[in-house]
Amino acid sequence: MNDTAAALPSSDRTRIRRVAENARYDRATLHAIIDAAYLCHVAFADDQGTHNIPTACWRTGEHLYIHGSNGGRMIKWLGKGTPACVTITHLDGLVLARSAFNHSMNYRAAMVYGRFEPVADKHAALAALMDHIAIGRQAEIRAGNDKEFAATTVLRISLDEAACKVRSGPPVDDAEDLQHPAWAGVLPIVQVRGTPEADPLNTEATPGYVAAWSGMA
Numbered sequence: 001m002n003d004t005a006a007a008l009p010s011s012d013r014t015r016i017r018r019v020a021e022n023a024r025y026d027r028a029t030l031h032a033i034i035d036a037a038y039l040c041h042v043a044f045a046d047d048q049g050t051h052n053i054p055t056a057c058w059r060t061g062e063h064l065y066i067h068g069s070n071g072g073r074m075i076k077w078l079g080k081g082t083p084a085c086v087t088i089t090h091l092d093g094l095v096l097a098r099s100a101f102n103h104s105m106n107y108r109a110a111m112v113y114g115r116f117e118p119v120a121d122k123h124a125a126l127a128a129l130m131d132h133i134a135i136g137r138q139a140e141i142r143a144g145n146d147k148e149f150a151a152t153t154v155l156r157i158s159l160d161e162a163a164c165k166v167r168s169g170p171p172v173d174d175a176e177d178l179q180h181p182a183w184a185g186v187l188p189i190v191q192v193r194g195t196p197e198a199d200p201l202n203t204e205a206t207p208g209y210v211a212a213w214s215g216m217a
């Protein structure tokens, strides 16, 4: 991944060929797509075939992080350097064109290729996960104990080989369809933060990051 908006693909397999005008290869776009996500899908192959597993993710610097139980299939295979592809997709709208063929979707998508590596400093990495959920949470919760840390593996993948694809705006119809009498436009889709629901056993005052939750973009 490169720094500028005019960046080029980092490898041949990340060069977007289909609808190439929607390609983005700059770090700012990639970071924004990852930071807006709580989950990714990790594709990899093992001795039983190909899998594409949804899992929590977060970013620190130029790496995407995941974690899981030491005993999990995904963690075991990725931890030994199995080639992987991570995808993140945010759906922003349904694009209704005047022809069936030109219907589309507005979205922000990222794909990251490479191999995961184990993270030695699990404490710092998992604190960053807590920060990703809510800044300030890490200082309030019971810290992980030795047994919990020992049972957990944290892996990270470099963002060096990645591509983003972003579509926005109205439908693109063929000129001969523009007079066709069908409504055309975009049906936006927005992920909404709901009102926090306190645990029935909760006895604590509402912290600021919870009170602010539903007002946050």
Ligand SMILES: Cc1cc2nc3c(=O)[nH]c(=O)nc-3n(C[C@H](O)[C@H](O)[C@H](O)COP(=O)(O)OP(=O)(O)OC[C@H]3O[C@@H](n4cnc5c(N)ncnc54)[C@H](O)[C@@H]3O)c2cc1C
Pocket (backbone or CB within 6 Å): 013, 014, 015, 016, 017, 018, 019, 089, 091, 105, 106, 107, 108, 109, 110, 111, 163, 164, 165
């Ligand atoms: C919400 C959504 C709905 C979609 N619906 C359809 C659909 O119905 N039919 C369809 O054919 N396509 C759809 N796409 C686009 C699809 O993701 C691919 O871009 C497209 O199929 C072309 O794939 P390709 O491997 O032939 O492209 P190529 O351009 O040959 O891909 C080359 C490389 O570009 C990168 N790349 C390709 N697509 C993406 C992407 N979306 N995000 C980030 N990097 C990418 C990868 O590194 C890939 O190896 C959709 C995408 C999204 C996000």
